[in-house]
Amino acid sequence: MITRWAVKRTDDRLGFSRxxxxxxxxxxxxxxxxxxxxxxxxxxxYLVLSGVFLSLFFDASTARTVYEGSYDAVRGSEVSAxxxxxxxxxxxxRMGLVVRQSHHWAAxxxxxxxxxxxxxxxxxxAFRRPRGINWAVGVTLLLLAIVNGFAGYSLPDDLLxxxxxxxxxxxxxxxxxxxxxxxxxxxxxxxxxxxxxxRLYVVHILIVPALIAALITAHMVILIRQKHTHFPGPGxxxxxxxxxxxxxSYAVRSVGLLFFVVAAAxxxxxxxxxxxxxxxxxxxxxxxxxxxxxxxxxxxxxGALRLMPPWEPVAFGYRLSSVFLPAVVLPGLTFLVLYLxxxxxxxxxxxxxxxxxxxxxxxxPGRVAVGVAALTFYGLLLTAFSLDIVSQYTGIAVFALVYFxxxxxxxxxxxxxxxxxxxxxxxxxxxxxxxxxLTGSDLRRSLRxxxxxxxxxxxxxDTERRPATETEHAATGPVGRDEEESEPVRVEAGPVP
Amino acid sequence: xxxxxxxAWVAAAFLGATATAVGFIAAYVVDASPQALGGLLxxxxxxxxxxLVIWSHTLLPHGTYVEERxxxxxxxxxxxxxxxxxxxGSGGTPALVRRTLVLAGLGLGAALVVPLRSLLxxxxxxxxxxxxxxxxxxxxxxxxxxxxLVRSEExxxxxxxxxxxxxxxxxxxxxxxxxxxxxxxxxxxxxxxAALAVGGIxxxxxxxxxxxxxxxxYEQTTRQLFCPCHQSVFxxxxxxxxxxxxxxxxxxxxxxxxxxxxxxxxxGEFRGQVGPSFxxxx
Ligand code: HEM
Ligand code: FES
Numbered sequence: 025m026i027t028r029w030a031v032k033r034t035d036d037r038l039g040f041s042r043x044x045x046x047x048x049x050x051x052x053x054x055x056x057x058x059x060x061x062x063x064x065x066x067x068x069x070y071l072v073l074s075g076v077f078l079s080l081f082f083d084a085s086t087a088r089t090v091y092e093g094s095y096d097a098v099r100g101s102e103v104s105a106x107x108x109x110x111x112x113x114x115x116x117x118r119m120g121l122v123v124r125q126s127h128h129w130a131a132x133x134x135x136x137x138x139x140x141x142x143x144x145x146x147x148x149x150a151f152r153r154p155r156g157i158n159w160a161v162g163v164t165l166l167l168l169a170i171v172n173g174f175a176g177y178s179l180p181d182d183l184l185x186x187x188x189x190x191x192x193x194x195x196x197x198x199x200x201x202x203x204x205x206x207x208x209x210x211x212x213x214x215x216x217x218x219x220x221x222x223r224l225y226v227v228h229i230l231i232v233p234a235l236i237a238a239l240i241t242a243h244m245v246i247l248i249r250q251k252h253t254h255f256p257g258p259g260x261x262x263x264x265x266x267x268x269x270x271x272x273s274y275a276v277r278s279v280g281l282l283f284f285v286v287a288a289a290x291x292x293x294x295x296x297x298x299x300x301x302x303x304x305x306x307x308x309x310x311x312x313x314x315x316x317x318x319x320x321x322x323x324x325x326x327g328a329l330r331l332m333p334p335w336e337p338v339a340f341g342y343r344l345s346s347v348f349l350p351a352v353v354l355p356g357l358t359f360l361v362l363y364l365x366x367x368x369x370x371x372x373x374x375x376x377x378x379x380x381x382x383x384x385x386x387x388x389p390g391r392v393a394v395g396v397a398a399l400t401f402y403g404l405l406l407t408a409f410s411l412d413i414v415s416q417y418t419g420i421a422v423f424a425l426v427y428f429x430x431x432x433x434x435x436x437x438x439x440x441x442x443x444x445x446x447x448x449x450x451x452x453x454x455x456x457x458x459x460x461x462l463t464g465s466d467l468r469r470s471l472r473x474x475x476x477x478x479x480x481x482x483x484x485x486d487t488e489r490r491p492a493t494e495t496e497h498a499a500t501g502p503v504g505r506d507e508e509e510s511e512p513v514r515v516e517a518g519p520v521p
Numbered sequence: 522x523x524x525x526x527x528x529a530w531v532a533a534a535f536l537g538a539t540a541t542a543v544g545f546i547a548a549y550v551v552d553a554s555p556q557a558l559g560g561l562l563x564x565x566x567x568x569x570x571x572x573l574v575i576w577s578h579t580l581l582p583h584g585t586y587v588e589e590r591x592x593x594x595x596x597x598x599x600x601x602x603x604x605x606x607x608x609x610g611s612g613g614t615p616a617l618v619r620r621t622l623v624l625a626g627l628g629l630g631a632a633l634v635v636p637l638r639s640l641l642x643x644x645x646x647x648x649x650x651x652x653x654x655x656x657x658x659x660x661x662x663x664x665x666x667x668x669x670l671v672r673s674e675e676x677x678x679x680x681x682x683x684x685x686x687x688x689x690x691x692x693x694x695x696x697x698x699x700x701x702x703x704x705x706x707x708x709x710x711x712x713x714x715a716a717l718a719v720g721g722i723x724x725x726x727x728x729x730x731x732x733x734x735x736x737x738x739y740e741q742t743t744r745q746l747f748c749p750c751h752q753s754v755f756x757x758x759x760x761x762x763x764x765x766x767x768x769x770x771x772x773x774x775x776x777x778x779x780x781x782x783x784x785x786x787x788x789g790e791f792r793g794q795v796g797p798s799f800x801x802x803x
Contacts, residue, residue: 051588118552122559154593187734191750194732194797197652203799204648209637213645214652215733216693251590265588273581280573287566294559308666310683310696310727312735314749329732329767330751336769338803345798346769347732380590412752422752423765512586 048271051512053254057144059281064137064165066285067130068236074127074289075229081117083109084179084225086218095302103306106181106221110301126293131173133289135321138166146365146395149383150253153376156366158246161239163362168236170321175228177299177319181221184299186307187316190215191329191351198345199352216309253382262380269512315412327408328354331430358402389448397441404433446470527579534572541565648799655695655726655795657775661686663699663724663785671785676701676722681739681746683727686787694795696727697775698746699785700739700757714760717776717792722785724775725761728796729753731768746772770798 035041052058085105091098093112103111113120142162145151151159174192178185193215196207212219251265260266268274292298304313318326328350336346361368369391370376385392407414408429415422447459450470456462522530545561645651663671663684676682682699689695700723702710707721714723725746727735734750739757745764746755753766761772773793780786794801 049588051586054585118549119555119558121555122562125555126559187750190734191732197797197799200800204652207799208645208648208651209640212640212642214648214694217642217645219642250593251588259587263590263592265590266585268583269586273577273583276573276581277577280570280577283566283570283573287563287570289563290559290566291563292559294556294563309691309693310666310685310735312737312749314737316734316749326751332767334763334767334769336798341802342800343798343803344800346767347797378594412749423754426752426766512588514584514586 048269049512050248050251050270051265051267052270052274053252053265053267055255057148058252060137060141060144062278062281063285064134064141065240066282067134067137067289068240069282070130070286070289071127071134072233072237074123074130075233077123078113078127079229081109081113081120082106082179082225084222086181086221098302098306101306104181104221106179107301107306110180110182114302122290122293124293125296125298126289127176128298129292129296130285130289131176132319132321133285135166135169135173138162138169139321142166142362143395143399147385147392148253148255149379149388149391151366152369153366153378154250155246155253158243158250159366160363161243161246163359165236165239165243166362167359168232168239172228172232172236173319174322175224175232178224179221179228180299180301181307182301182304183307183311183313184301184304184316186216187312188318188322189220190312191326194345194347195351198347200339200342200344200348203345216307251380253380255382256384260381262378265380315410317410317413320406323409324402324405325351325355327405327411330411331405331408331426331433333430386448386451389445389452392448393441393445396444397437400437400440401433404429404436408433522579524580527575531572531576531580534568534575538565538568538572541568652796652799653794653801655791656686656689656692657695657787657790658686659787659789660780661787662780663697663787664688664690666690671699672783673720673722673779673785674783676785678703679741683735684724684785694728696735697724697791698727698736698739699724699777702744702757706744706758709758711759714758714774717774717788719777719779719785722777723757724777724787725755725757725772726775726791726793726795727772729768730763730770730772730794731766731797733797736772770794 031041083105087105088102089105089108091101091103091108091111093099093108093116095111095115098111110124113124115121145159145162174188178189178192193207193211196210197203199206208214210223211217212223252267254260254266257266305311317323329347332346332350334346335349337344372390385395408426411425411429412422414420415425446467447462447470450456450462450466451459453470454462454466456466541561541564545558545565548557548561641647664687665671665682665684668690670687671682671684676699678701684697684699685692686695702718702721702723704721707715707718710718710723717723725736729736729748729750731748731751731753734748736746736748736753736755738747738749739745740747744757746757746761747753748755748766748768751767753768754764755761755768755772756764760774763769763771770793773791773795775791776788778786778788
């Protein structure tokens with residue numbers, strides 16, 4: 025047969041059959057939550073594909089040109105080449121608008137999927153040893169995705185993105201001591217500088233995507249080396265992986281997922297308008313749109329800017345911008361805590377062992393509480409970034425809403441965190457299937473108990489504190505055995521909880 | 522699902538994908554709407570995906586497999602051996618060589634960082650200068666975005682007018698908003714504000730002192746300027762002091778005058794720092 029012949033002839037020259045076969049036999053855990061990371065990967069793939077298409081038409085220049093395309097309201101006026109080419113891409117290039125809008129939708133999907141993926145890793149404890157490195161790689165990917173989304177959003181040189189860049193300029197300026205130079209070096213001069221759009225373009229289509237591609241590769245290589253974690257269940261231990269094999273069922277399903285992601289981006293791109301820059305108009309000095317909302321993944325920062333009380337302390341005789349705390353310190357701390365979380369948790373629990381079996385979220389009520397509180401906090405900031413719109417619809421004055429949110433954003437996370445803690449503890453101790461199966465007495469018991477009762481699975485494990493590697497090595501026979509993996513064995517195992 | 526019906530479903534999905542793909546090509550040829558193009562190509566991908574997923578779930582070999590996980594961590598000796606190999610020859614590195622190598626590394630690092638200064642375009646002033654000054658000169662005439670000079674009687678009450686220095690229509694940091702106050706308000710102006718006004722006309726920098734957005738909206742009834750970005754509010758009668766929102770400093774005022782020909786002119790620079798705060802002596 026032709027395949028057999030082709031494989032053999034290639035293998036004669038490259039000698040990959042052993043590795044390839046063990047690769048095809050690789051076992052992946054069956055749980056829907058393991059697909060979220062793949063959604064992020066496939067959105068990136070689509071972003072690159074659609075981005076290459078866009079870059080063939082987009083002209084990243086602030087040079088003034090007279091727009092001559094088919095959009096009536098702008099025809100004949102002087103705009104930047106970037107704005108004109110984006111309009112042309114939207115109105116005169118066939119499929120152009122679909123690709124442009126689907127690129128934007130895919131960007132939202134990309135950041136969203138990374139975020140949900142991060143939550144999955146967080147709440148199940150998948151970041152514990154030995155996966156700390158991949159946690160850090162993942163957090164960096166989130167950061168880069170946000171940066172690239174913002175850069176892309178700013179490219180068409182429209183009024184809305186120009187307003188976003190203004191705020192970005194203020195954020196850079198607010199950094200003590202070096203702010204002015206930082207802003208001028210980034211933009212090439214005083215905002216709005218001509219070099220702005222071409223520079224953002226290089227960042228957007230070369231520098232950050234290359235970094236993302238490199239980091240995704242590292243993410244995958246580390247993943248393959250360490251193998252997936254799996255949820256606890258019958259037959260699932262720290263020394264095996266239980267699930268389905270890569271080839272063929274998993275691979276076919278995953279390619280199916282790829283096409284679902286592309287389908288979502290294209291359908292949204294065709295049917296749901298996003299970023300209609302012709303409504304915003306071109307960037308002009310001294311003009312802004314109202315209301316002005318950035319994409320959601322930077323919206324939480326905008327929300328923080330809105331809620332920050334007017335406060336510009338004078339330090340060492342210098343004025344500290346009121347933008348500094350909400351837009352530099354807050355995201356800085358956010359990412360610092362994200363990067364350090366595995367270490368912080370290790371300090372609290374003292375658990376330094378390697379883990380291959382995940383935790384159900386309920387096994388760590390403390391972590392659930394922190395996670396839920398954080399989600400509430402950032403969710404409220406995200407809501408705060410459209411307070412002017414909320415005010416328009418409800419008729420409540422904006423500043424009343426702002427005062428309300430200033431309090432809420434500090435109080436509500438404590439409340440939701442505490443509730444999540446109690447619920448998680450009730451779930452853990454009662455062994456109920458889900459939240460709905462909890463009874464009143466489970467909750468009462470969870471509320472009353474202040475001290476951990478011995479004999480719970482997770483605590484028992486942790487307090488045992490055995491020298492992990494020795495026992496694990498013993499269980500898998502000869503140590504130092506290299507890459508060659510035994511063929512997976514088929515078993516009857518229960519479903520994943 | 523039986524095998525037969527699974528096969529039928531998968532085949533139906535793939536057939537559907539083929540049909541929508543053909544539909545997409547036709548739509549492209551006749552230059553159909555973006556809705557049709559995106560919808561059809563999206564449907565093609567969705568149907569293909571559906572077929573693949575059903576195929577995987579029903580027709581392909583399934584089951585739970587167990588793969589042994591050999592520990593990632595090699596034994597102690599192997600690790601030591603690697604470290605020893607890496608350390609090969611380093612024991613003998615003379616301190617002089619080591620130290621000068623570090624020095625050379627630092628030198629190269631600095632040599633690579635310093636040229637970042639080139640990121641500032643040759644045409645641009647360094648920040649210290651540029652951020653403190655706008656193109657307003659004493660005697661500069663006010664010009665609207667459309668390129669018209671402004672006579673004082675042309676400024677009608679109740680509307681705000683965006684102006685630039687004559688010939689500097691793209692100078693963002695020079696943008697100012699000009700407002701004529703009704704006579705009964707002129708008496709309410711505080712002294713400092715009145716001193717920079719001319720005939721009931723005041724001008725303020727249009728860049729919000731919070732994060733630099735152009736302050737877009739003037740509300741005649743409350744004599745307030747609103748910033749669209751984070752809803753700072755500035756009180757025109759009190760020298761554009763912020764009254765709500767995150768802004769801390771007032772909008773800097775532009776001293777106005779009228780030249781011999783009756784055109785509005787600036788009597789100098791803005792009084793205060795234009796735009797967002799940055800690190801400078803308070
Ligand atoms: C990390 C991945 C990426 C993200 C999150 C992202 C996001 C975005 C966003 C939000 C826009 C604004 C679209 C709009 O106008 O509404 C945009 C524009 C653009 N992107 Fe990307 N993008 C990514 C990767 C790429 C890549 C790899 C390329 C090219 C090879 C690319 C090329 C472009 C071009 C040329 C534009 C401007 C065209 C336009 O705005 O119409 N992007 N991007
Ligand atoms: S820029 Fe005006 S309130 Fe923030």
